[in-house]
Amino acid sequence: MSILRIELRRSAAIGAAVLALVVGVAALYLAPGRWSQGWMSLTLTTKEYLLLLWPLALAAGAWQGRREHRARVGELFDTTPRSPVRRMLPVLVAMGAAVGLAYLLVVVAGGLRIASTAAYFPPDVVAIVLVGAFSLSAAAWLGLGLGRLLPALVTAPALAVAGVLLVFFTTIMRPDWLGAVLSPAYGSNPFYPFQTIDPRVTGALAIWMGALAFTGVLLLVTRSPYARVAAVLPALLGLGAGAAIVPRDEATLIAPVDPVARELVCTDDAPTVCVTRVNANVLETLTPLAREGLAVLAKLPDAPTQVHEDRRSFALPDEMPAGNDDIITITVRIDDRGGLAHPASVVPEIVLSLGVDFTGECQRNGAVERAAAYYLLGREPVSDVGVVPGMISEDPLLNAEAVTLWRGLRELPSSEATARIAAVRAAILACRDTTGMLSR
Template sequence: MNVYGIELKRSAALGAALLALAVGVTALYVAPARWSTGWVSLAMTSREYTILLWPLALAAGAWQGRREHRAQVGELFTSTPRPRSQRMMPVLAAMGGALAVAYVLVVAAGGASLLSPSHYFSPDFLVITAVGVLSLVAAACLGLGLGRLFPALATAPVLGVAGVLLVFFSAVTNPDWLAAVLSPMYGTGQFYGFQTIAGGVSAAVSIWMVALAVTGVVLLVAGNAKARAAAVLPALIGLGLATAVVPRDHDTLTAPVDPVARELVCTDDAPKVCVTRVNRNVLGALAPKAREGLAVLAKMPGAPTAVHENATAFTLDEYEQPRDDTVVTLTLRLDRDGGLAHPDVVIYDVVNGLGVRGDLKCPRNPAVERAAVSWLLGREPVSDQGLIPEVTFEEPSLNAEAVPLWRALRKLPEAEALARVVAVRDAIVNCQDTTGLLSRSAR
């Protein structure tokens, strides 16, 4: 242990670990909304930042790998009876261990804000994090070997730049299964909160990282040119094994779903409001606002009686879902802390569309629909751009067309105006054009 302690103090291991920790924690907290929904999102975001941490570990290893050349003690150590492999163990342990601990601390820094029991925890978090740790250890080992093989001053920075390019471009290469093997950040782009990384993908990239680590170790301890040439074999064998076990199925490779995280969790009382398990922490804030929206829709006969979070995995071609007109499907907006963003907009979101999910291929008149929605809400039509912060653009003519229609509705007797709004709702359900329905009496 004294040897390892000395190695930590005198080598670049501790400095590299502190730098990795600073970079990782800073990257996490620059955009906390990307992982604040839960543990798996945190693990995936941390893995995505291997585009920064993996090259850093590679460069740090390369810098350390040229230490004997820099100190000009290579011939001196060669003359000692102690095997080189034994002498290099403290170096490997210090560098790999320090960077592994740094990665764990990065994840822990994010996890400190997810300790509430309302945040969904999945074993996938442990697997995804473990692969991230392994990737940094592999980068450090490979860097040590390459630093010894090419002990030039420029090796470390060149490897750092090359590492960024390798991690990024291998993540977007085709075919997808090859990208899943080569890059530790593959599959970390998140499209929905209940997303995960398939176990087969984690197994494949783990094999590849272990192979790279073994190659680096062989390069570091090799005593002759033949041994150094043989160092490529572990990488080739590992690549072959990884490509043999990696899934080929597109849905498994691209944004797969954690079925438990996608399960709906609902309020105990009616009207039912349900969210996916991964977002159950917002159910308490969502329910009263969603019920206010249902109360507005209840003015119409046959109105929906429940609100469910939209749990569609659109990357898996789940656009076409069975329609249930008793349920309003709602897309949640979450803030940077994983809570419900813009609660007052929930009422509008529930009423918008008049409580039905019409077919997007059917004729739609957004000005008519907005006027009908505004009449139910009892307020003048407002541009979505001014109402919903996420909306950045809307044709000015849309609201300008909706306002006169809304004013005309307000001049009608309530029963007549409601009948026209119901006619618009029924037309959406039956895939009929809604144009003109607010301007004439409903049949």
């Protein structure tokens, strides 16, 4: 233990760990909205930042690996009775433990922010985080071996650049299963809040990283040119083993779903409001807003009586739930602090659709629907820009037409205007064109 303490104090281990911790935490807190939704979002975001952390650990290991060459004591140490493995064990433990712990502390730093708001802790998080930490240790060990093999001053920065390119291009390479084995950042691109990573992908990465770590150890402790060539064998065997267990189907690799996170959590009383389990913490805030929107739609016959979080995703084309005229779905957005984002947009978004979800199967007239919706809301139509989150532009003629139709509705008796709006909603449900239905 005293040798290990000396190694931690005099080697690059602590410096590498501090640098990894600072880079990781800074990257997280520069964009907290990417991971404020919950534990899996935090886990995937931290895993994505391995694009920076993995090359950093690789370069730190290479810098440390050339220490004996830099001090010109290699031949002296070779004459000692201690085996190379025993001599190198402290630096292996110091470097591996330091950078691995730094990764865990990055996750903890993010977890402190979301601990009070994250409603669901997926069990897969533990394995993904541990393998991420192990991948940094493996990078440091591989760097130690390469630094000992190529003890040039340029080795560490060259490996840092090569590591960034390696992680990035293996993440996006085809076939997908090969990228899943090779890249420590694979699967971290977020598509939806109930995303996960298949345990077989995590297992394959752990095998590959273990093989790279073993190759690095062999390069560090061997002196024979033949032994150094043979050190590539564990990496090849690890690649083969990882490829043998990684799934091949695209849905599991690209769009894996945690079914528990996707389950709906609903209010006990009516009107029913439901959100996915991963967003259960905002149900209390969302409920009165959603019910206000339902109350506005209740002016129409056979209006929806439930609001559900939209669980559809472009990444899940075969997972589109069957339509239900009694349910209106909305997008639930989470802010940087883990609460409900854009609460003022909830009621307009519910009413703007007139209680009919947008499926893309039928052509819809935006001006007609906007005029009808704002009549129900009791105010003049305005552009969706600034009302609907994410809307950055629209044709100004659209709102001008909606205002004209809205003014026409206001000139009608209330019962007739409501009847026309009900007819518009019925036409939308029947997939008929609504153009002209408010201008007669």
